[in-house]
Amino acid sequence: MAAPLILVDKANAPLGTVSWEEAHAFPEGKLHRAFSIYVFRENGTELLIQKRSDRKLFAGLWANSCCSHPREGEEDILAVAKRRLQEELGFTCPLTVHSTFTYQAQDPSGKGAENEHVTIFRGDLDHNVTVMPNPDEVAQWKWMNVTELMTDMDENADLYAPWFHIGMRKVGFQMLTS
Secondary structure: OOOOEEEEOOOOOEEEEEOHHHHOOOOOOOOEEEEEEEEEEOOOEEEEEEEOOOOOOOOOOEEOOEEEOOEOOOOOHHHHHHHHHHHHHOOOOOEEEEEEEEEEEEOOOOOOEEEEEEEEEEEEEOOOOOOOOOOOOEEEEEEEEHHHHHHHHHHOHHHEOHHHHHHHHHHHHHHHHO
16 A cells, blocks of 8 residues: 555645545545656757556546655655656656646546645756656657647647646746746
8 A cells, every 4th residue: 555645735734644545536635745847858848758548547648757746754855756757767857846836637537636736846958868667657758849749738638637737837838938
């Protein structure tokens, strides 16, 4: 059984712990701590992953490079983010905190819901890395130009995870305007 997740209030202050199943219960779940990593290369591309079709929630959708939750007792969310990036994609890179957001979304299949306070980490690569995705987590991966990605997300919204839409508006838009 997985370690409990961290329940939080809207300001991300811890309130206790909860099982993964209870945190993601349909229809609204319980607000808990999470993180999302967005990895970019100098050429303006972002590393995307497609979630496996047998995942519990939002299966088969495209999303940002890596997402997960710190577990009970894991206070250093940056260390957890680096560890999960290594576990899911086989590499790590320098990460910086970009921003945070809170969101709630129901899985389209009705299997559960997300209700998360998300810390966004941004990773910027100035060199090529070997991506070695964990087949238990990732069905496919690709590098995609940020401008093309944002257009595709507008035109084909249902292909992308709901948190990715929110986070990409924060991270990707800033990248396009800087």
